Amino acid sequence: MADFDWNTLRAFLAVARTGRLTAAAQRLRADHTTVARHIAALEKALDARLFDRSPTGYSLTVHGERLMATAEGVESLALAAQSSLGGADLSVAGVVRIGAPEGFGSHFLAPLLPELAEQHPDLEIELVATSGLVSLSKREADIAIALSPPREGRLVARKLTDYRLSLYGAPSYLEWAGMPRTRLELGAHRFVGYIEDLLHAPELDYMQAPDVAISVKFRSSNLIAQMKAARAGAGLCVLPEFMAEGRSDLIKVLPELVGMDRSFWLITHTDLKDLARIKAVNGFIVQAVKSARAVFAGEGEAGSPEA
Numbered sequence: 001m002a003d004f005d006w007n008t009l010r011a012f013l014a015v016a017r018t019g020r021l022t023a024a025a026q027r028l029r030a031d032h033t034t035v036a037r038h039i040a041a042l043e044k045a046l047d048a049r050l051f052d053r054s055p056t057g058y059s060l061t062v063h064g065e066r067l068m069a070t071a072e073g074v075e076s077l078a079l080a081a082q083s084s085l086g087g088a089d090l091s092v093a094g095v096v097r098i099g100a101p102e103g104f105g106s107h108f109l110a111p112l113l114p115e116l117a118e119q120h121p122d123l124e125i126e127l128v129a130t131s132g133l134v135s136l137s138k139r140e141a142d143i144a145i146a147l148s149p150p151r152e153g154r155l156v157a158r159k160l161t162d163y164r165l166s167l168y169g170a171p172s173y174l175e176w177a178g179m180p181r182t183r184l185e186l187g188a189h190r191f192v193g194y195i196e197d198l199l200h201a202p203e204l205d206y207m208q209a210p211d212v213a214i215s216v217k218f219r220s221s222n223l224i225a226q227m228k229a230a231r232a233g234a235g236l237c238v239l240p241e242f243m244a245e246g247r248s249d250l251i252k253v254l255p256e257l258v259g260m261d262r263s264f265w266l267i268t269h270t271d272l273k274d275l276a277r278i279k280a281v282n283g284f285i286v287q288a289v290k291s292a293r294a295v296f297a298g299e300g301e302a303g304s305p306e307a
Contacts, residue, residue, distance in 0.1 A: 005038075005041070006074075006078070007038055008038045008039070008041055008042040008045070009042070009071045009074055009075070010028060010038075010075075011024065011028065011030075011034075011035045011038035011039055011042070012038070012039060012042055012050065012064075012067065012071055013068075013071050013072065013075060013139070014027045014028050014035065014139075015035065015039060015051065015058050016051075016058075016060055016064065016068055016071075017138040017139055017140070019056075019057035019058050019059065020057045020058065021035050021036055021058070027139075039051065046063070046067070048061075048063040048067075049061050049063060049064075050063055050064035050067060051064055075271070076154075076271045092120045092122065092123060092276050092277050092280045093120075093122035093123060093277060094122070094123070094124065094277050095124045095125075095126060096123060096124070096125055096126070096142050096143065096277050096278060096281045097125075097126040097127075097128060097140075097141045097142050097143070098125065098126070098127050098128065098141060098142070098143045098144070098145070098281065098285075099128040099130065099133075099134030099136075099140065099141035099143070099144040099145070100127065100128070100129055100130075100144070100145035101129070101130070101131070101145060101146075101147065101223070101264075102129045102130060102131055102222055102223050102224055103223045103224070103240050103242075103243055104129075104145050104264060105127055105128070105129030105130075105145070106129045106224060107224075107242070107243050108242060108288075108292070109127065109129075109145075109285070109288070110127060110129070112284075112288050113125055113127070115284075116281070116284050119280075119284070120277075120280055123277060123280070123281070125281070128140075128141055131198075131200065131221045131222050131223065132200050132221075133146070133200050133201075136153070136155055136267060136268070136269045137153045137154075137155075137269070139269075142268070142269070142272055142278055142281075143266070143267070143268055143278065143281060143282060143285070144266075144267045144268075145160070145264055145265070145266060145267075145285075146201075146264070146265045146267055147201045147203040147204070147262060147263065147264065147265070148201065148203060148263070148265060149265050149267070150267055153269075154269060154270040154271070155267050155268065155269055155270065156267070156268050156269075156270055156273050157265050157266065157267045157268075158265070158266050158286075159263060159264075159265055159266075160263075160264040160265060160266050160285070160286065160289045161263070161264055161289050161290075161293055161296045161297075162261050162262070162263050162296065162297065163240055163241070163242060163261070163262055163263070163264060163296040163297070163298075164240070164241045164259060164260075164261055164296070164297055164298035165206070165238050165239065165240050165241065165259065165260050165261070165262060166238070166239065166241055166244070166252050166253075166255060166258065166259045166298065167236055167237070167238055167239075167252065167253040167254060167258040167259070168230060168236065168237055168238075168239050168244050168250040168251065168252055168253060169189075169230065169235070169236045169237070169250070169251055169253050170230060170231050170232065170233045170249055170250060170251070171249065171251055172233045173230075173233040173234070173235065173236070174251060174253070176233070177189055177190075179253070180253060180254060181254075182254075182257070183209070183211055183212055183254065183257050183258065184211070184212060186209070186212045186214065186236070186254075186258075187212050187213050187214070187215070189215070189235065189236050190215055190216075190217040190218075190234070190235035190236070191207065191214055191215060191216045191217065191218075191235045191236050191237065192216070192217070192218045192219075192220075192226050192229050192230050192234050192235045192236065192237040193206060193207045193214075193216045193218075193219055193226065193237070193238070194206070194207075194219060194220070194221060194226070195219045195220065195221050196219075198221045203262050206238040206260070207238075216235075217234070217235055218234045218235060223239075223240075223243075226239070227239055227243060227244065227250075230250065231247075231249045231250060236253055238258075238260075240262075240296075241295075241296075241297075241298035242292070242295045242296050242298075245295075245298065264289070264296075266282060266285060266286065268282060
């Protein structure tokens with residue numbers, strides 16, 4: 001490989017992580033034919049087939065699996081070199097992808113992004129607000145907001161904040177079904193909650209009450225959908241207070257008897273943490289959460305009529 005081209009390894013990593021040429025091309029901001037050409041060139045240079053092609057996408061062969069560790073090592077060295085040579089003097093520019101739970105991402109973070117854009121005009125932010133998980137190890141995002149710290153991988157985590165969840169219902173529903181006065185009376189109500197087999201984190205399993213038989217009549221993997229259903233009168237719903245408080249179309253139910261606390265964690269890959277653009281976005285998120293800590297703790301109002 002006398003004429004080794006780093007772009008061929010970048011293409012290899014992108015295809016290995018996404019499983020598709022088109023998705024890899026989007027990630028690299030290149031044409032899919034260019035990505036395919038890089039993969040073909042790398043396979044020819046190594047004299048080895050790196051991927052099995054099928055209608056469902058690309059999967060690594062044994063040779064591809066062996067190359068993956070080496071390619072990620074080269075990638076880490078390249079990022080480390082960029083960071084150490086430029087350090088804090090690197091311009092805050094380029095793309096930063098943030099993966100976050102849909103409540104935090106859509107309700108809290110998205111409205112603040114214009115302020116971040118004003119501070120750093122050359123930044124491009126991609127927000128993946130999802131009910132699932134994003135993998136930093138697979139470079140599905142550069143920064144992740146999660147409900148718990150990572151247990152493995154070359155990742156750096158810091159706790160952002162605790163947040164409070166409470167039980168809410170729409171005025172129309174409570175007028176029809178009646179306001180429960182005890183936990184046992186919750187057994188007569190219908191609930192809105194998550195689809196159990198699509199739960200991506202145990203922290204989201206709210207519907208296990210040892211003293212009450214909860215009846216969930218509407219389920220969604222998406223928290224925004226749950227909140228909209230509850231506002232429309234579908235039933236009682238456990239919601240983060242930073243999303244629900246201050247709304248006229250939701251009433252807190254049994255605030256002294258029903259409630260729980262969870263946490264948000266900010267996670268970054270070790271290879272990226274010192275890049276100027278990553279440090280800038282991390283710092284912005286940390287400061288924004290710090291300024292709203294009372295809201296996350298359920299001591300302020302964050303609800304908005306548009307949510």
